[in-house]
Amino acid sequence: MSHIDELHKRKTFGIVSHPDAGKTTLTEKLLLFGGAIQEAGAVKSNKIKKHATSDFMEIEKQRGISVATSVMAFEYRDKQINILDTPGHKDFAEDTYRTLTAVDSVIVVIDVAKGVEEQTEKLVKVCRMRNTPIIVFINKLDREGKDAFDLLDEVETKLGLHVTPLSWPVGMGQRFKGVYSLYEKNLILFAAHGKQEAEEEDIFRITDLEDKLLDDKVGKSAADELREEVHTIVSVYPPFKREDYLSGAISPVFFGSAVNNFGVRELLDCFVDIAPNPLPRQTEERVVTPEENNFTGFVFKIHANMDPKHRDRIAFLRICSGTFERNTNYFHVRQGKNMKFSNPTAFMAAKKSVIDEAFPGDIIGLYDSGNFKIGDSLTEGEVLHFKGIPSFSPEQFRFVNNTDPMKTKQLNKGLDQLMDEGVAQLFTKEDNGRKIIGTVGALQFDVIQYRLKHEYGASCDYEPVNLHKACWVSSKNAAALKEFAARRKKDLAKDTDGKLVYLAESAWTLKMAQENHPEVEFHFTSEF
Numbered sequence: 194m195s196h197i198d199e200l201h202k203r204k205t206f207g208i209v210s211h212p213d214a215g216k217t218t219l220t221e222k223l224l225l226f227g228g229a230i231q232e233a234g235a236v237k238s239n240k241i242k243k244h245a246t247s248d249f250m251e252i253e254k255q256r257g258i259s260v261a262t263s264v265m266a267f268e269y270r271d272k273q274i275n276i277l278d279t280p281g282h283k284d285f286a287e288d289t290y291r292t293l294t295a296v297d298s299v300i301v302v303i304d305v306a307k308g309v310e311e312q313t314e315k316l317v318k319v320c321r322m323r324n325t326p327i328i329v330f331i332n333k334l335d336r337e338g339k340d341a342f343d344l345l346d347e348v349e350t351k352l353g354l355h356v357t358p359l360s361w362p363v364g365m366g367q368r369f370k371g372v373y374s375l376y377e378k379n380l381i382l383f384a385a386h387g388k389q390e391a392e393e394e395d396i397f398r399i400t401d402l403e404d405k406l407l408d409d410k411v412g413k414s415a416a417d418e419l420r421e422e423v424h425t426i427v428s429v430y431p432p433f434k435r436e437d438y439l440s441g442a443i444s445p446v447f448f449g450s451a452v453n454n455f456g457v458r459e460l461l462d463c464f465v466d467i468a469p470n471p472l473p474r475q476t477e478e479r480v481v482t483p484e485e486n487n488f489t490g491f492v493f494k495i496h497a498n499m500d501p502k503h504r505d506r507i508a509f510l511r512i513c514s515g516t517f518e519r520n521t522n523y524f525h526v527r528q529g530k531n532m533k534f535s536n537p538t539a540f541m542a543a544k545k546s547v548i549d550e551a552f553p554g555d556i557i558g559l560y561d562s563g564n565f566k567i568g569d570s571l572t573e574g575e576v577l578h579f580k581g582i583p584s585f586s587p588e589q590f591r592f593v594n595n596t597d598p599m600k601t602k603q604l605n606k607g608l609d610q611l612m613d614e615g616v617a618q619l620f621t622k623e624d625n626g627r628k629i630i631g632t633v634g635a636l637q638f639d640v641i642q643y644r645l646k647h648e649y650g651a652s653c654d655y656e657p658v659n660l661h662k663a664c665w666v667s668s669k670n671a672a673a674l675k676e677f678a679a680r681r682k683k684d685l686a687k688d689t690d691g692k693l694v695y696l697a698e699s700a701w702t703l704k705m706a707q708e709n710h711p712e713v714e715f716h717f718t719s720e721f
């Protein structure tokens with residue numbers, strides 16, 4: 194099969210949700226359909242339980258789980274589906290943002306009772322910035338929840354999405370009878386007793402809602418309610434057009450219950466029909482299309498080995514074009530050197546296996562002894578820098594101090610490698626060379642301290658530093674930037690790439706700096 198045929202088989206996506214909405218459960222049901230796992234409970238939840246935020250063993254355990262569940266691939270209806278796992282915990286939001294650069298579409302899971310929650314809002318915002326096609330799955334219909342129309346309103350206002358329902362619930366909670374698929378024109382009855390998928394005899398084809406079969410199956414009053422609601426849907430929401438979904442202009446919505454495996458097959462079947470194949474990727478130099486013959490790919494995630502005796506890491510590479518082959522020399526653009534890989538790994542559910550070839554849309558794991566950093570590109574020789582893998586302005590800061598002077602080398606190496614992995618960001622102050630760690634969440638500080646000790650034998654402690662935000666600065670006018678740098682020397686630092694960063698003590702000082710230096714641009718992501 195040619196690489197073009199292979200790429201047309203692939204659908205690479207991520208499931209995003211606020212913790213507890215049902216992401217793990219839905220993932221598991223999808224894998225069951227694909228035959229990638231045989232029983233429920235095989236996918237471990239990759240979430241850090243609320244009570245365990247300071248339990249390091251829990252963090253280590255979760256790290257192990259998150260390697261196993263980073264990518265889960267399965268085959269369904271002749272397609273290869275790659276699901277990328279996205280941590281739901283807010284302290285790992287940056288990991289999730291980066292993972293979203295490697296997908297071509299997402300499914301957003303929302304709890305019918307809780308509606309749109311904070312973490313979902315943030316993640317969907319990142320997807321919208323990139324016009325990623327989004328399908329919404331409203332989960333837990335077996336429980337009482339919000340009114341379906343109110344939920345659609347909430348999705349539109351809070352997530353900024355334009356929606357069109359492709360399935361519709363008949364009742365909810367105790368009165369939940371099933372869903373009507375507007376996409377397939379089917380009524381699927383909910384069998385509360387069973388945790389398996391709908392049996393064939395539970396699916397009724399109803400092209401005309403006036404059909405008396407509907408009354409027979411759900412009762413007259415529920416049938417009339419459904420008729421009225423579908424009438425409203427057709428008059429209020431736009432008809433579904435695949436091109437609108439693909440451009441990110443419209444998001445189809447499905448209703449169901451993941452734990453009961455209800456509405457999941459309808460979601461998957463529609464996903465397979467409409468979700469995009471591997472999409473082109475933007476680089477600083479040009480757009481790379483998956484159909485190109487030459488191989489290209491970028492690293493979006495790095496995972497350190499759990500065993501401290503083996504310091505190697507796994508770099509996760511998204512293939513963007515061409516065919517990747519084992520034991521072939523590829524060009525590491527940042528390092529300007531050729532490298533080949535003898536054990537590239539593919540992930541089929543929880544199993545890993547060495548592969549000989551991989552195609553656009555695939556995610557492979559490359560064993561790495563410290564050559565890779567997040568955002569690195571591999572090519573067949575062309576100099577390309579993939580865009581869309583920025584660092585975000587951190588919001589929590591601490592000075593880091595070495596508490597074991599005999600282990601300075603280990604500390605520096607450990608810090609460098611943890612920063613390459615994207616655990617946090619390191620800034621070195623311009624005036625006194627002190628190091629500041631910036632993170633999105635507080636949990637990372639504990640993770641860094643623990644891992645420095647256990648993996649590098651180095652010790653550090655932290656000192657509070659009063660900062661509001663770090664932002665990257667640039668200017669078209671070199672003299673203006675020089676003047677800014679001279680005036681604000683004590684508030685400046687360099688990031689690990691040597692880029693100039695302004696450390697603002699408060700929202701007010703940031704505002705003043707912006708007003709006093711109109712020619713200087715302040716950036717809230719490292720990519721500008």
Ligand code: G4P
Nearest residue numbers: 210211212213214215216217218238332333450451452453
């Ligand atoms: P997450 O990955 O998004 O964090 O959520 P997860 O799938 O772990 O689901 C969170 C909880 O919601 C789980 O219960 C799960 O069983 C439940 N759940 C998922 N889908 C449905 C559904 O359709 N209906 C109902 N009623 N519950 C659902 P738990 O008690 O936290 O865990 P467990 O002990 O059941 O595994």
